[in-house]
Amino acid sequence: MSSLQAPVLEVEDLAVRFTRRGEQPTRAVDGVSFSVAPGETIGLVGESGCGKSVTSLAIMGLLPRRGVEVTGSVRFDGNDLVDAPDHVLRGLRGADMGMVFQDPLSSLNPTVPIGTQVTEVLLEHREMSKAEAQDEAVRLLDKVGIPDPGRRLKEYPHQLSGGMRQRALIAMALACSPRLLIADEPTTALDVTIQAQILELLRELVVDAGTALVMITHDLGVVAGLCDRVHVMYAGKIIETADRRDLFARPRQPYTGGLLASVPRLDSARGAPLTPIRGSARDAIPWSEGCAFAPRCDNAQDDCLTEVSGSTVPLVPDGPGRELRCRHPLEHPAAPSGATAHGAAR
């Protein structure tokens, strides 16, 4: 089920610069492009600080206006949202595009009952009376699997378990049946068993209903279970794009390979050391000076640390449906074509 339909969301060359007074401006997101079609799920994957959350906030228009510079385009149904006025964005958010956040406890207002936090979305975007909204809220909580929804509506967030809170947040995001849902690490703060339930819930409610889903995560397990296409981000740029199966079978970017290798596996020998990626995301060098991942990369060679022909390492097509930003990618014996961006020329 790939994207035969017109995409709901097209992000093109999106860049976010933080310009704090008295500080060097930093590029949190740089030249990010992707699109999602109805019923499709894409994953934005990377370590903390790689710019995936900033990307999602930029799409929703939730970044503060001051000290932040957003360029490029975010087209929702063909309309650009980057320079859209506040009231247009407020009309879309909650109604046509929903968002689920990472930490369900801090994402819910502690002093307002759950019921009010659900009904307020309905009252804002749909022409409903309070009583109708109340009934709809009961139905929504029931749909996301919260038992005894009538009673839960009167309760406050601290009275619910972590899984319940995330279900309540999902109910709020899905209240008006949006066509796009962005889930920013929706399972990170939850127990493993609850994680699986929440992912299953998202699959049922979102994917089956034909909603376009952008899944933001650092968890490759989530990717494996849910995503059709995956974009791996590093230091604000997409460095590899592939269908889920291709990516897991033949990661090309050494960073992607490192992410996959650092997941503990049941079939490895007991006591065998895990293989983490060297260093941390803070070791990244600016893209203008070469490949940001080079300082941590086992495949890095001299030309990774220098700019070539006046441009940064480009994102280039890498076989069918794949894109890659790397000069010395991982080779796989079964790869259909040995051609790489620069490796073949050497």
Place this chain on the structure above:
Amino acid sequence: MLRFIVRRLFQLVPILLGLSVLLFAWLRALPGGPAQAALGERATPEAIAQYNELFGLDEPLIVQYFRFLGRAITLDFGTSTQYGRPVTEVFLERFPGTIELTLLAMVFAIGVGIPLGYLAARRHGSFLDSASVVGSLIGVAIPVFFLAYLLRLLFAVELGWLPGSGRQDVRIDATRITNFYVLDGLLTREWDAAWDALLHLILPAIALGTIPLAIIVRITRASVLDVVNEDYVRTANAKGLAMATVRRRHIVRNALLPVSTTIGLQTGLLLSGAVLTETVFAFGGVGLTLRDAITYRDFAILQGFILMLAIVYVLVNLLVDISYGLLDPRVRVR
């Protein structure tokens, strides 16, 4: 909930006992006595002895203390040496003035402080923000009596816009019911009397409300700055709620939690008597009465007033704790 209140009321007992002992000892340690103060420096020893006998001040201290304690349980604090009337009666006459003054001062402090603090936070780094920070610093730092004199000099003496002393114009012969002069005027439909009493409250209320105002501005500003960065405000925006709804339900409601505590504590403080402000404006509330009582060594007034104000202070604090539970479901007492 009821157990919580009862427990807190029981905590009053040791507080009041300790306070009464301290008060008693402290007052007797003051140089000069009520007789000296009342009869003057040249009073004969016989006259002083007679005066002391009249008010029971000739007996041993320990006897005086327990007699005081025994009566105090029934809220009888003896007779004022200054007015020759029961202390409780004087208190019921003066305390309403202080309550009126406190209420108006807090209305001023809250009414100006919360919007100003909110705006300063939402325009963080703007001129308004810097001005509110500097202004509230000045507001806290300025001595109350200085500000009170300044206000009185400018608005009462020079410009003559507002009355500068007393609780009501002496030429008004108003009927007294509750001793809340504004309320009495309304109850008896003596509109002039009510209006005049209200005008008399304005300058002292501004002088008295300045410190609470400055504190409320600072706390509101800091609290709003915290809350706007909370995840749940981002969630509210992600739901596409109108800005007014986000502001009212998600920002202000939560930002006011710490402010409400401050309001309660400040109200308690103001109720226990604004000696300086009441002195400058010759405003006959408990503050002015306490000052006079010290001058005249009126032990009965001092003992009675201070103990009753302590009770009021503890009760106000109890109200603050209860209201906090109502405002924040997380600390609700079960």
